[in-house]
Amino acid sequence: MKNNRSYHDPVLLQESLKYLSIFPEGVYADCTLGGGGHSFAIAERLGPQGRLHCFDRDPEAIEYASQRLAAFKALITFHPVPFSELENEIEASFLDGILYDLGISSHQVDDSARGFTFTGDQPLDLRMNQREDTSAQGWLRQISAEDLSKVFSLNADLERSNRLAFRLIEKIATISEDILPRDIKSVVESVFPDKRRDINGILARVYQAIRMEVNEELSQIEKSLRGAVSCLKTGGYLVVISYHSVEDRCVKNTMSAFEKDCICPEKLPVCQCGGKHRLLKKEVRKPILPSATEIAKNPRARSAKLRVYKKI
Numbered sequence: 001m002k003n004n005r006s007y008h009d010p011v012l013l014q015e016s017l018k019y020l021s022i023f024p025e026g027v028y029a030d031c032t033l034g035g036g037g038h039s040f041a042i043a044e045r046l047g048p049q050g051r052l053h054c055f056d057r058d059p060e061a062i063e064y065a066s067q068r069l070a071a072f073k074a075l076i077t078f079h080p081v082p083f084s085e086l087e088n089e090i091e092a093s094f095l096d097g098i099l100y101d102l103g104i105s106s107h108q109v110d111d112s113a114r115g116f117t118f119t120g121d122q123p124l125d126l127r128m129n130q131r132e133d134t135s136a137q138g139w140l141r142q143i144s145a146e147d148l149s150k151v152f153s154l155n156a157d158l159e160r161s162n163r164l165a166f167r168l169i170e171k172i173a174t175i176s177e178d179i180l181p182r183d184i185k186s187v188v189e190s191v192f193p194d195k196r197r198d199i200n201g202i203l204a205r206v207y208q209a210i211r212m213e214v215n216e217e218l219s220q221i222e223k224s225l226r227g228a229v230s231c232l233k234t235g236g237y238l239v240v241i242s243y244h245s246v247e248d249r250c251v252k253n254t255m256s257a258f259e260k261d262c263i264c265p266e267k268l269p270v271c272q273c274g275g276k277h278r279l280l281k282k283e284v285r286k287p288i289l290p291s292a293t294e295i296a297k298n299p300r301a302r303s304a305k306l307r308v309y310k311k312i
């Protein structure tokens, strides 16, 4: 087992614990187990009657974290499935708090065999679960340049997305073997030849845009959050940490549908639904950001935003 620090440092840990309002007999779900940093801290605060349900679609995360959390075995149930399955795995009105720490773990990025790195000879992969069907390579080989361009601008707000998409598809057509990080990098450098450009920053966005499609990240988030509202008890808390604007927007938009009293179509002049449909309220008006101290210790935290909702 690798040491805990090298797998993933939990982000906004104290803030997550505070807003989950953990009590010893409570029942919680960590939908993004990863290295188990948040789960460990939640489990430490539970008594013998408390329970924790841990989800991750990555079998490596489940294996690693289940060893790390072995001391809390009696309290924890592991769910090695995508978090879109939350509502199928957990009863309605069952949970006192649910945590999402979205995106990928440091381990997934750092382990070159996972195919998330910008360097090396490992084929581009980007699957959170390598047993799932389509890797980034497979996905890139079947998409058109027009659709790839849309993915770049919608998922990562990339400049020159059209040129980038066309050159990348042209390049891929010439590759009969695996697509390697240097293939992507050479295309990015050809589209952004200015040496002063932050090529790694652009590569990060290119990878993010492709990764979001390969793992169907936005539809996963939307489906799971809808299920989370149903799985929460009245008075329960939903804590969501996102890492970029597209992810954060998806969280805000999905949740806003549950913050409205009236669900009538906009064109109706008078409310006919009874106006009592509101299920959530924001617990904090603005998202909570990591402190400068946390960012200095863990640069991965720099783009994190934590939102909190309460079921009413």
Ligand SMILES: C[S@@+](CC[C@H](N)C(=O)[O-])C[C@H]1O[C@@H](n2cnc3c(N)ncnc32)[C@H](O)[C@@H]1O
Pocket: 008, 009, 010, 011, 031, 032, 033, 034, 035, 036, 037, 038, 039, 055, 056, 057, 058, 061, 081, 082, 083, 084, 101, 102, 103, 104, 105, 106, 128, 220, 221
């Ligand atoms: C940022 S890491 C979580 C780190 C964790 N909070 C910790 O303290 O170690 C995100 C984790 O969520 C998992 N994940 C992302 N999307 C998922 C999904 N749709 N279903 C299940 N797990 C998912 C990833 O595999 C990854 O392990």
